[in-house]
Amino acid sequence: MDISTLLAQAAGKWPEQPALSEPASARSLTFAELDRALSGFGQALERLHVAPGARVALLAEASLDYLIADYGCMANGRVRVPLDPALAADELLAQVRDAGAVLLLFSPQHLALVERLRQAGIDCRPLETLTTPAAGDLRPRPAQSPQALASLNYTGGTTGTPKAVMHRHASLCAVLQNIVMARGAVVGDVLLNVRPLWPIAAVAVLAHLLSGGQVVLGGRFDGKTFVAQLLEYRVAFSSLVPTQLLRLLREAGTAPLPLPAFKSLDVGAAALSGEVLEGSCSLFSERISVLYGMTEAPWSCYLSAPQMAAARRSANGAEGLVGRPVFAAAVRIDQPDAQGVGEILLGGPQLMSGYWQQDALSARVLEHGWLRSGDLGRLDADGQLRVLGRCKDIIRSGGKSVQPGEVEQSLLSHPGVQDAHVFGLAEVEWGEQVCAAVVLNGAGKPSAQELMEHCRALLSRYKVPRRVFVVDELPRSHYGKVQKNRLLAVLGPELAS
Incomplete structure (x- = not known):
């Protein structure tokens, strides 16, 4: 399977259903309109002579245009290279050159950074020049090979040699299947996104679309307006990182929110302190779900909201608990000590295929089909994984x-x-x-x-x-x-x- 085929199938199933909406610009797309926009984006790349397999860098805010470009690259046989706007110009330049990107697409907020990159010889173009709705007939998109490279995701901090995770269409389709099955969204469910979409969050958003859900792009997270957005758009799902969640608790307190349509807030639990976890469970009336993974192996474990509620009442508690492996994933503990604690190894088709142009590092991290996570953990008696820290720490x-x-x-x-x-x-x-x-x-x-x-x-x-x-x-x-x-x-x- 490949990204283009999955998106085309979604457009065939729910052509008139709302897919994406962006309240700040008053723009929205149905599934049929999104599919057409992706094809138009592909033809715009052709006019610029961006060949299949070429890397296209993205330096933009979480917007409707961003997703057209992000999904459009993959759906049309190019490789998405999402960049972190918080990096300095020299750091971004190192990543763009490491990827061999032939084009960088940007949103207006990052014009100052882009000027530095242009001076270094990088072809930079405004995002909206390629995402404007296409006129006339559009050719059907060809399916992509499952083994074709779909995404380069830079990770590992802001210093040293750039390190990009390689995901092919096959591994991203496995990630999407894991998310769809774990989250359990249904047609019409609304997901509110207030997170940056690099390096891999756009894939979790895509999984919601492939469930027939609607995605509302809520702009940058603001603890003062987030709750109002949940109410206004009758949101069923959202996701926050720990820093956002802590800010929300400071703004909103911990009294339960009246959210009749809400089903779950997805949070990565490894960095959650007990106080933040307890406050979140109170604020959202125990509708907190926990995911575990990394850019190299996204969404490998999931603890649903009911499972989290049960764990908090158990003798062992929920601290560090991230649930069981999702559909196609597997977990092992390497060289456990007397308490069963050792390095977490992850397996399954959702794993990266390696690090871009770093064969030696890839061989150290990927061993016999298992990914060395660098995390310490143990498996409880019921098969649930607890993350206890980092090996190097x-x-x-x-x-x-x-x-x-x-x-x-x-x-x-x-x-x-x-x-x-x-x-x-x-x-x-x-x-x-x-x-x-x-x-x-x-x-x-x-x-x-x-x-x-x-x-x-x-x-x-x-x-x-x-x-x-x-x-x-x-x-x-x-x-x-x-x-x-x-x-x-x-x-x-x-x-x-």
């Missing part, structure tokens, strides 16, 4: 291993701690010493010594933080992960003392 102190997540939970159990991050710092005698950065919530203002004593009552001696730093806020990425380099820069003078 394990602290080696005095010859013993310390899992930061365990220490963080101990700190968060103190009533005066709002947020916590535990990390290792090099130390001559112990190899690494356990350190913690905490954000206080104003309840008693515990001292560093008090927090260490609190952990000493809960943890083995070697796991207790030897240094505790109080910070105003933990620097986190869009996806909720603490950015250690930025944190160390904030702590700079204190680390030297």
Whole structure:
């Protein structure tokens, strides 16, 4: 199967049903109109002599035009290369050159960045010049080979050599099938999108369309207006990253919202603290679903809202729980310790085919059909996966291993701690010493010594933080992960003392 065929089938099933709407521009497309727009986009690429298989970079906001270009590239045999607008011009240029992109399409918000790229010789064109509705007859789109490259997704941060995940039509179709079966949307269900569509979120949006659902493009997330959007458009599904969810809780509080049409908010759980999880479940009346995956293996596990509600009431709780593998996915734990904890390996047709032009790295990460996730986890007795941290984050102190997540939970159990991050710092005698950065919530203002004593009552001696730093806020990425380099820069003078 391929992306073009799936989109054409959707247009055949629901031609007059609403597919995409963009309230900010008062534009909307039915499924038939979307299919026509995709074909028109393909012919616009032909007029520019962009050959099949060529890479087309996208630097744009989450808009209707963006999705026409994103899906249009894949449906017409070109390779989408979605870029992160938060990157600096030099970082974007490195990715565009690494991909060998012959064209970059952009939205007006990024004109300043684009001028820098143009000066470097990159062919950059406004997105709307290729997405304007086509006049006259349009040729049918040919089906694409399942093994044809469909997408290059840059990942791994903003430094070092660019690293792009390769997804072919076959792997993306497997991802789409997994999402459709796991989420359970039906024809007419509305999904509100307020997330950036790079590097892979556009695929989750496409899965909703392939269920016959309608997608409302709500613009950039705003905690003050998000709830109003849910009500106005009678939204059934939406998705937030942890940083957005935390902002929403600060704006809206935790009192249950009156949302009669709402079915589920999808959240990646790995970066959710217990406080944010509990507040979210209260705000959305337990309609919180959890997904687990990564750009290399999207949507590999899913915990539905009813399963999440049951887990929160169980003896083991829901902390770190991401459910069971979805339809075609598989999970293994590599070299589990006595507690069953080891590296999470993922299998199935949703896996990437490797990293673009990095065969050695691909071989290290993909072994015998399994992807090394770099995450630590264990399988509970009922087969559900719990994510417990990152392998590289394990602290080696005095010859013993310390899992930061365990220490963080101990700190968060103190009533005066709002947020916590535990990390290792090099130390001559112990190899690494356990350190913690905490954000206080104003309840008693515990001292560093008090927090260490609190952990000493809960943890083995070697796991207790030897240094505790109080910070105003933990620097986190869009996806909720603490950015250690930025944190160390904030702590700079204190680390030297």
